[in-house]
Amino acid sequence: MTTISRRDWLLTDRPASRRQARLGQIYRTWLTFRGNWLAMVGLAIVLALIIVALFANVIAPYDPVIGGDLRTARFLPPLTGNHLMGTDDLARDIFSRIVHGSRLTLMVVVLVAVIATPIGLLVGTSAGYFGGWTDTILMRITDIFLAFPRLILALAFVAALGPGIENAIIAIAITSWPPYARLARAETLTIRDSDYINAARLQGASSARILWYHVTPLCLSSVIIRVTLDMAGIILTAAGLGFLGLGAQPPQPEWGAMIASGRRFLIDQWWVATMPGIAIFVVSLGFNLLGDGLRDVLDPKARK
Amino acid sequence: MGEVMLEVQALDVTFRRGGDTVRAVRGVSLDVARGESFGIVGESGSGKSTVLRAICGLAPTTAGTIGLKGTSLATPRPADFYRRVQMVFQDPYASLHPRHTVDKVLAEPLAIHGFDRREARIEQALSEVGLGSDFRFRYPHQLSGGQRQRVAIARALILEPEVLLLDEPTSALDASIQAEVLNLLDRIRAERGLTYIMVSHDLAVVAHMCDRLIVMQHGEAVEELTRAALSAHRATTDYTRKLLSASEGYTPA
Numbered sequence: 001m002t003t004i005s006r007r008d009w010l011l012t013d014r015p016a017s018r019r020q021a022r023l024g025q026i027y028r029t030w031l032t033f034r035g036n037w038l039a040m041v042g043l044a045i046v047l048a049l050i051i052v053a054l055f056a057n058v059i060a061p062y063d064p065v066i067g068g069d070l071r072t073a074r075f076l077p078p079l080t081g082n083h084l085m086g087t088d089d090l091a092r093d094i095f096s097r098i099v100h101g102s103r104l105t106l107m108v109v110v111l112v113a114v115i116a117t118p119i120g121l122l123v124g125t126s127a128g129y130f131g132g133w134t135d136t137i138l139m140r141i142t143d144i145f146l147a148f149p150r151l152i153l154a155l156a157f158v159a160a161l162g163p164g165i166e167n168a169i170i171a172i173a174i175t176s177w178p179p180y181a182r183l184a185r186a187e188t189l190t191i192r193d194s195d196y197i198n199a200a201r202l203q204g205a206s207s208a209r210i211l212w213y214h215v216t217p218l219c220l221s222s223v224i225i226r227v228t229l230d231m232a233g234i235i236l237t238a239a240g241l242g243f244l245g246l247g248a249q250p251p252q253p254e255w256g257a258m259i260a261s262g263r264r265f266l267i268d269q270w271w272v273a274t275m276p277g278i279a280i281f282v283v284s285l286g287f288n289l290l291g292d293g294l295r296d297v298l299d300p301k302a303r304k
Numbered sequence: 305m306g307e308v309m310l311e312v313q314a315l316d317v318t319f320r321r322g323g324d325t326v327r328a329v330r331g332v333s334l335d336v337a338r339g340e341s342f343g344i345v346g347e348s349g350s351g352k353s354t355v356l357r358a359i360c361g362l363a364p365t366t367a368g369t370i371g372l373k374g375t376s377l378a379t380p381r382p383a384d385f386y387r388r389v390q391m392v393f394q395d396p397y398a399s400l401h402p403r404h405t406v407d408k409v410l411a412e413p414l415a416i417h418g419f420d421r422r423e424a425r426i427e428q429a430l431s432e433v434g435l436g437s438d439f440r441f442r443y444p445h446q447l448s449g450g451q452r453q454r455v456a457i458a459r460a461l462i463l464e465p466e467v468l469l470l471d472e473p474t475s476a477l478d479a480s481i482q483a484e485v486l487n488l489l490d491r492i493r494a495e496r497g498l499t500y501i502m503v504s505h506d507l508a509v510v511a512h513m514c515d516r517l518i519v520m521q522h523g524e525a526v527e528e529l530t531r532a533a534l535s536a537h538r539a540t541t542d543y544t545r546k547l548l549s550a551s552e553g554y555t556p557a
Contacts, residue, residue: 014438014439014441015442016441018407025443195395195398198393198399199393199399199400200412203412203463205416213412214401
């Protein structure tokens, strides 16, 4: 152990323990990923979003909800005084609002991923693996969800559940699982009759065990890629619901809602709507770049 | 002949897809004694692999019965069946899960059947098929074809079955590795007193491994031979004679 470096330990082709084998596999994936500089930019943006969200209290110079003096501090342009991005119609510091808004954005992204991905995986792998009636019923339900435009369906759910960021998250999650189910089903169909699945059956593995330990790990990478690429769409849908007044409610500093309220002053005070717009743009771009990079690394079919 | 281990009677396997029906196996019967090595020979598409798959429940039995030690097998097979009958697949590149290490491949059947002493059993299974413990945490893509097939054999043996179904276990391997794997299988059978049913299109392999064999053509068993009859070329049907002369290689006219 004294002479071999950590890198050699990770890249050895004869690992000595479960942990070393797994870490080595992760390290190899990381080495491929690191070679793609656009993906690294995406990763940096996403990491920055997480850090900003975690330390919003420290980073933001002002309170995101309570504004300054309404007589003197309204509509200050960017870079006046301490206001990096200027102030809005209620004299609130836009930079602080965007920093705090990152928490809402991150919450939407994480919760939707945590709710929608397992539903999609479960429905898709079950439909693909069992086939027959199970497949028909599950996939027709999926088709029904897919038949509606996402934002319209989310609007209907929010209208029924009542406006608010939590309901917007539920609505987006309910409307975003069907593509993952489709994807997982397609992957499952290609592997369900393979010899290694047959071998698992011959060992007496239950269907649940095969689905969870054998099928899901192989579907997971393509679903993760798809979820990451969808993140931009999810952020935009959340912002769209906020813009329409059905997502986050004032005075919550949600980026879409901030654009909506800044829209009235777009001609004279352009920065009020533009700054949160830039934030949405950058974060969406970050997730897209990250998703592209992940696809290059994880998707065995795209590998050269 | 000793005690009958596995008995197949008038087995029919019909595949239906849409309006198409394919009768892959038509009325095949065979019985295998305990400790015997039984061969099934035939050309591609003769239904020989389907017989094996029907025995272990992967292919639908449309007619006929399959019995293990005198008890007829239910469909789906009971969990206990898989501890007594295991299978080695033809293509070692397709029969190992690409994201599972050797360790996981071997630990899985032990976990399913609740075996004790798992660590020791995995080590023992690996050394039995001639792989050292430094192969234990490798992924399939870090193994050669022969090594993969050894892992597949270890996976089948780790549940300590009585019957091993071998579906052309060496046809995907190159000639030098073939002999190694066949010798390994021979040795394990001698040590453990296993019963083999081996499918192959290669008469030389079957002649080396099996005491008795049937020849299949178009889903039917056309002839049953002993090893002695095979090596003496005492085939009664034309088809078997053709197979025999084909296995001797190219003879100029």
